[in-house]
Amino acid sequence: MKDGLTSVPEDKVLVLDFGGQYSHLIARRIRECRVYSELISYTVSPREVQTLQPKGLILSGGPTSVYEEDAPLCDPELFKLGIPILGICYGLHAMVHLLGGSVVRAARKEYGKTELFIGDRSDLFQGLENRTVCWMSHGDMAETLPEGFEVIGRTANTPTAAIRRRDRKLYGVQFHPEVAHTPRGLDILKNFVYRVCGCRPTWTMESFIENAVKEIRETVGKDRVLCALSGGVDSSTVAVLAHKALGDQLTCVFVDHGLLRKGEAEQVLEMLEKFKMNIIHVSAAERFLSRLKGVDDPEEKRRLVGEEFIRVFAEVEREKGPFQWLVQGTLYPDVIESAGVKSPAAKIKTHHNVAGLPSWMKFKLLEPLRWLYKDEVREVAGLLGIPREIVRRHPFPGPGLAVRVLGPVTPEKLRICREASFIVEEELKKAGLYDAVWQAFAVVGEDKAVGVLGDERKFGYIVTVKVVESVDAMTAEWKRLPYELLERISSRITNEVDGVTWVTYAISSKPPSTIEPC
Ligand code: XMP
Numbered sequence: 001m002k003d004g005l006t007s008v009p010e011d012k013v014l015v016l017d018f019g020g021q022y023s024h025l026i027a028r029r030i031r032e033c034r035v036y037s038e039l040i041s042y043t044v045s046p047r048e049v050q051t052l053q054p055k056g057l058i059l060s061g062g063p064t065s066v067y068e069e070d071a072p073l074c075d076p077e078l079f080k081l082g083i084p085i086l087g088i089c090y091g092l093h094a095m096v097h098l099l100g101g102s103v104v105r106a107a108r109k110e111y112g113k114t115e116l117f118i119g120d121r122s123d124l125f126q127g128l129e130n131r132t133v134c135w136m137s138h139g140d141m142a143e144t145l146p147e148g149f150e151v152i153g154r155t156a157n158t159p160t161a162a163i164r165r166r167d168r169k170l171y172g173v174q175f176h177p178e179v180a181h182t183p184r185g186l187d188i189l190k191n192f193v194y195r196v197c198g199c200r201p202t203w204t205m206e207s208f209i210e211n212a213v214k215e216i217r218e219t220v221g222k223d224r225v226l227c228a229l230s231g232g233v234d235s236s237t238v239a240v241l242a243h244k245a246l247g248d249q250l251t252c253v254f255v256d257h258g259l260l261r262k263g264e265a266e267q268v269l270e271m272l273e274k275f276k277m278n279i280i281h282v283s284a285a286e287r288f289l290s291r292l293k294g295v296d297d298p299e300e301k302r303r304l305v306g307e308e309f310i311r312v313f314a315e316v317e318r319e320k321g322p323f324q325w326l327v328q329g330t331l332y333p334d335v336i337e338s339a340g341v342k343s344p345a346a347k348i349k350t351h352h353n354v355a356g357l358p359s360w361m362k363f364k365l366l367e368p369l370r371w372l373y374k375d376e377v378r379e380v381a382g383l384l385g386i387p388r389e390i391v392r393r394h395p396f397p398g399p400g401l402a403v404r405v406l407g408p409v410t411p412e413k414l415r416i417c418r419e420a421s422f423i424v425e426e427e428l429k430k431a432g433l434y435d436a437v438w439q440a441f442a443v444v445g446e447d448k449a450v451g452v453l454g455d456e457r458k459f460g461y462i463v464t465v466k467v468v469e470s471v472d473a474m475t476a477e478w479k480r481l482p483y484e485l486l487e488r489i490s491s492r493i494t495n496e497v498d499g500v501t502w503v504t505y506a507i508s509s510k511p512p513s514t515i516e517p518c
Contacts, residue, residue: 008211008371009202012036013056013193016044018072018090020061024333026088026178028373029186030058034201035193038371039336042094046077056084056197059091061176065105065140066090066097073098084169084196086124089138092163092172099146099170110136110157113181120152124164124171124191128184134161134175135182141174169196205379209241212368216245223324225366228313229254229279230398231268233391234329237381238369242327243277244384250327251278251320255312257305258285259400259414262422271387280320284312292402292409298518301409305399314358326363331377333472335370394425394439395473403516406445412499413461417444419497420463427489428467437479438470442493443506443517451494451501460501463493467505468515476510 013030017023017039030037035055042059049057057078064071076098079085087095093103116134118125134155142160145151153162153173161174171192177185193199227239229252242250252272256265265281272279291304317323357363369377381391397403404421405413420442428434443464451458465486470476490503506513 008036008038009207010053011199011202012038012052012054013058013197013199014038014040014044014049014052014054015058015060016040016042016074016091018042018060018062018064018094020063020088020090022088022176022178023060024336024373026058026060028375029178029189030193031203031373031376032186033190033193033199034203035199036203036371042072042074044074044078046075046081049078049081049083054083055199056086056193058192059085059087059094061089061091061137062094064090066093066103079168079170082168084192085171086192086196087170087172088178089174089176090140092142092174093140095170095172096142096146096149096163099149101142101146101149102144103140104143106139106141106157108157109139110155111138112136114155114157114175116153116155116161116175118153118162120150120164123166123195124152124162124173124188126191126195127187132184133182134173134177134185135179136175138174142172171196205376205383208372208376209244209380209383212241213245216242216366216368219366220246220249220325223249224322225250225325225327226317226321226323226363227252227327229268229272231260231264231390232329232396233381233386233393234331234369234377236268236272236386236390237377237384238327238329239272239277240275240384240386241368241380242366243275248278251280251323253280253282253313253316255282255284255309257288257309257400259288259305259402259409261396261401261425262418268390271390274385280316282312282316284308287312289409289411289414294408296407298403301402301518302399305402310357314361317361324364325366327366327368329377330367330370332369332371332373335367392435394434394437394441397516403518404441404443406443406518413444416461416463416497416499417442420444420465420493420500423492423496424465424467424489427485427492431482431485433479433481433485436469438468438473438476439515440465440467440479442466444500445517449502453501458501460499462502462504463497463500464504464506464517465489465493466515466517468510470510470515473515474510476515478505478507478509481505 015026027037097103113133114136116132118130141158148165149163152164155161158174163172177188229235239252291308378391401417402409405417424440428440447462448459449462467479468476469479493503
């Protein structure tokens, strides 16, 4: 695929990332306004910005102080391009500092909800009351403003909580409009992108699909394309999207490694039947299980599953190939994570080979979802007709249940893990809580405990139930489930899953624990 910029609309806003914890959130919020937005490094040059032709720039927050040595600062020439700019928190400080104003440590750190008194409601704050709640998180503030700037909002502690230089369309807010704790934050961002930048709301998933289909066709021409289906929402979406563009030029491979959730393989294949795609279903459970036999170390399990997967994949290619392209469901956060937010050029990957594949298997890579966040992929999936059941399914690790079975994977522990996880998910669905949590599953290890079944004493496995809430998997909280629900889950597992005597509930959060047990 080319640089992908053809599948994004003309009207876009770039977020210059100064390393703030909310940088991605800013881009996501702008996209919620139906305006395309991307993260870019604060080191971007004015020339690069001009090439990308954004309608506006947002300077993100960041963890440093502008007056510190080595503080990240953007090129001051950016302020002269005539492109509207909104500085948020550190972004406001950077703008003030670079344009000749001063930033100082505030007498008091401000953290949490604060009342904002608005002085002017003609542009950024149009449609708001003259008092509103905003979320603050800062230790510095602008003291003297650069020439031509004026204050348009203040709080009790920060007299420069919102500033602007109208003739140059430069704006700054000390608070965070992108977080939910600023109730009118989205309206402020809408005012910026629509009123100040003049963007049109053209970023819709319908238009994304239309453009992506066109672009895939143009890029691939008459070549043949291979897709590895895992059953998850990303790979299912990319497969259906590529199929819409390419029809029979696309072949999907579904490798059932025997480590999937209960009924998952059948459900995915049945769901995809209606799309009439070429799907090669490889039942390889025995192969994977025999490779995993006796393996205890989690990383070794991951490595073996990955290696075996590639072998199966390579066999399919040898038999059915050649394929010139591989289509993958890489998402925007993965792109940023692996490439970092460098210059726009550095971020653009064109053709390269896929890590782990043997050298003789040379594919050009198609990544049509590389501009999308997860919630956008879910929307695309829904529009393409993928059922809600799959769209809403919790994330699942590539090595599957192999990382939820502690110690060596045996058919018995695998069965227990699969059956018990199914009960956990089913009970959460019945309680209307499935969509409210990030992941919910069961873990089984080597530990055994005594139980009584009827009159008989039994030595059986201990199953640990884990249910977590999270927004991005970077941190996670164990879910405070009602006792009655935990009771139901526990008694169903001991009654229905043969070989289990005890059920425990994991009450550790991330950090220090990780979500998966190994
Ligand atoms: P951890 O366990 O690191 O997991 O807190 C964070 C998120 O990543 C998923 N995960 C994986 N996904 N291969 C994957 O494709 C893996 O090896 C893997 N390990 C963890 C996990 O399910 C959680 O959502």
